[in-house]
Amino acid sequence: MLISNTPKSFKDRWRTPVDVFKTLDAEFGFKLDVAADESNALCKEFLTEQQDALRCDWNSDGAIFCNPPYSKIMPWVKKAAEQYRRQNQTIVMLLPSDTSTAWFQEAIKTSHEARFITEGRLSFISAETGKEGKAGNSKGSVLFIWRPWRRLGCRMTYVQRKKLLKRA
Template sequence: MTDCTGSNTPADQRDLWRTPPAIFFALDAEFCFQLDAAAALHNALCRKFITAAQNTLETPWADYLNVPGYVWMNPPYSDITPFVKKAAAESANRIGTVMLVPADTSVGWFWEAIQTASVVRFITAGRLAFINPVTGKPVSGNNKGSLLLIWKPYPRTHCEFTTVDRDTLMAYGNSRLARREAA
């Protein structure tokens, strides 16, 4: 997760927490991500990425990928709404987005997301341990679960609610990482 506003105050330190690699690699097997739309030079998960300086909220994502295609995004959790709006707008351009966010259905950005997203996938049976950007180690004590908001790169007919087991997702991602490192 990258702070796309360029702020780096202690209040938004959690905005800098990184996606657990196993989660990304498990989802990449399904979606074949072409772009990490909220990244920094040191933590980009795709070859093509957009940094805070490039401002993902203003940059046309089609400049970075083949359309139709998928974008990965772990937005700053301090202000998710503009990233939901951006993913919804880009879906009209045949760009799909998979966004990792807290599992909180009581907030305005969640209601806004389900108006345009194709899938809400709750990660069940445990919380994710995000990666501390300074130590590179997993951070325990995440106080919320996580979910994936998925905008598909073709016209939406409805919003489907599904689940995926955290440990199954992590095991699959870790097996992909192990094969990658062995190659």
């Protein structure tokens, strides 16, 4: 088991690699980042911890991006399943690839696509240092995508890590 040395105050604040976000943004056109703060927001519009994205609507005029705190993923998955319909917007959530969890099963039941990132792990940006984590992520990653115009039924796809790291 890998033990993290990240201080507790920074543990849930790892930032999505900018190149990965740019590649996804070129595909989806994100307008709102719902799990962010001033130091790690990737969209002009974002919801902070103080705004409490789990208690408010994710009002957006375009696609919504979410790299939630990994310590409590289930509430974020349930919120995405509610908000894609309410907002009539695509939601893309970046999560660890852990098929053994209840939140993963919930995401499979409510999303339209699970896009597994293959051939390597993402190196997230430390909130403490502002640099890529040296050891990389302890798990692979998956993108869950909720689309308002699709029927339920999650299809499994994949994308190579190197394709996400190319600038859009």
